[in-house]
Amino acid sequence: MKAAVITSFGEPSVLQVAEAPRPVPGPGQALARVRAAGVNPAEIQARAGAFRLHAPAIIGFEFAGVVEQVGPGVDESLVGERIAGWPDSASQGSYAEYTVSSNFTTIPDGVSFEEAAATVIGADNAARALGLLNIRPGDTLVVTGASGALGSAAVQFARRRGVTVIGVAGTSNADFVQSLGAIPVAHGPGLVDRIRAAAPGGVDAALDTAGKGPLPALVEVLGGPERIVTLADRDAARYGVAFSAGHSGNRDSQPVREALDLIAAGAWTVRIGRSFPLAEAADAHRLVATGHTHGKVIILP
Ligand SMILES: NC(=O)c1ccc[n+]([C@@H]2O[C@H](COP(=O)([O-])OP(=O)(O)OC[C@H]3O[C@@H](n4cnc5c(N)ncnc54)[C@H](OP(=O)(O)O)[C@@H]3O)[C@@H](O)[C@H]2O)c1
Structure with a gap:
């Protein structure tokens, strides 16, 4: 071959x-x-x-x-x-x-091979991390990297579970993040103030799928590291934040299937x-x- x-x-x-x-x-x-x-x-x-x-x-x-x-x-x-x-x-x-x-x-009918391949790792890791955060309907969640494969899956799972989502991404992706149902916020310096302005009622939890430095800002917004999970920052322990690694022992095809069924139904964006x-x-x-x-x-x- x-x-x-x-x-x-x-x-x-x-x-x-x-x-x-x-x-x-x-x-x-x-x-x-x-x-x-x-x-x-x-x-x-x-x-x-x-x-x-x-x-x-x-x-x-x-x-x-x-x-x-x-x-x-x-x-x-x-x-x-x-x-x-x-x-x-x-x-x-x-x-x-x-x-x-x-x-x-x-793969359900109506879903392309490209869409299916693009969903596996994003949906699995997003669902596992949201489970660790134990988010509940009515919570407000920050997702960094909201325009990416993992982040866009996390935004959509969280929205479907009745959670308000602040989606942190590049400004050129603000419309895309909004289309997923999140309140878009730009990454970069000043992140703490922008998140606070977008969530005047406060933030309950945060999921970092971007890495590249947002953990101190998330710890400041949350007032501590307990309700933060990162999928992307291997320096997480420095901030007291939990890093969640996907591996052969915890891969779960069930959230992948959930996302694929939603794509087929026109209710999920990949x-x-x-x-x-x-x-x-x-x-x-x-x-x-x-x-x-x-x-x-x-x-x-
Ligand atoms: N823990 C695990 O088991 C596991 C599993 C899979 C992936 N990962 C990790 O998860 C991360 C995301 O993977 P992915 O496939 O979702 O990547 P992706 O689709 O390329 O998305 C990357 C995201 O990061 C954002 N970003 C890029 N540079 C940034 C910066 N300087 N500051 C803030 N945000 C920035 C991008 O935003 P804009 O483009 O909008 O600027 C985009 O939203 C990677 O680090 C990957 O290694 C971990």
């Missing part, structure tokens, strides 16, 4: 299309013909060598595709189904014509920025590395 195979970790140009062995589904796994792979900031780090994967490696941590074959213990009737989920291995990922997965959901053919995976990485994609970046293997 064709895949973006990394033989040494480093700059985006290490993503080179090459022939690789097609994976074989083991017990509990489905082999999917990948039709779309979401591109994530973590994959930028993996490509650069931060995850200490062994070469040759194929990265890509979320996918949408069609089941081609199933391993022992998996229902044969899944063959031919459209599915979206997580590849089982960090080095046998979705920047490839085929990947294997045991954690996925079927914004696609640009799609790239597999041969241009390096350009996809360069765009994601800017931090301002204006929608999910997708690779089409």
Whole structure:
């Protein structure tokens, strides 16, 4: 099969299309013909060598595709189904014509492969973090990175649970954040004052999906770190804030399925920025590395 195979970790140009062995589904796994792979900031780090994967490696941590074959213990009737989920291995990922997965959901009619791939990691991480914050109807929640994949999912889940959301994002994304049902607030210096002006009744909790420095402002607004969770700032402990990491043990396809059903019903927005053919995976990485994609970046293997 064709895949973006990394033989040494480093700059985006290490993503080179090459022939690789097609994976074989083991017990509990489905082999999917990948039709779309979401591109994530973590994959930028993996490509650069931060995850200490062994070469040759194929990265890509979320996918949408069609089941081609199933391993022992998996229902044969899944063959031919459209599915979206997580590849089982960090080095046998979705920047490839085929990947294997045991954690996925079927894709409802009316949802494209690009939309499905763009939803997996965002919906899962947003839902887990909101669960940790234990938000309730009537609460006011700040979401930083509200224009991004994780943030836009968090805004929409929170709004559906009756929560008022202050959505922090770039000014060029204010209309988009508002369209999700949040009150848009610009990131950057002066954030504390802008949040207070947008939430005169106070703020109950905050979810940071941006990283890049908003935690001190959020601690100041909340009066302490207890009701803040970050998905993006690994220095969280410095501020007493909880960092929540997604991993193979806590990935949950249920909120992904909820979001996909809502897309099918026209009640959920997943914004696609640009799609790239597999041969241009390096350009996809360069765009994601800017931090301002204006929608999910997708690779089409
Ligand atoms: N904890 C986990 O398990 C986990 C899982 C997945 C992802 N993540 C992390 O979550 C973060 C978001 O991922 P994503 O896929 O949602 O990224 P994304 O779609 O690229 O969104 C990035 C967001 O960050 C905002 N942003 C960029 N630069 C900023 C700055 N200097 N100050 C404030 N906001 C800024 C962007 O706002 P504008 O473009 O509007 O300016 C956008 O809303 C990444 O750090 C990623 O590594 C963590």
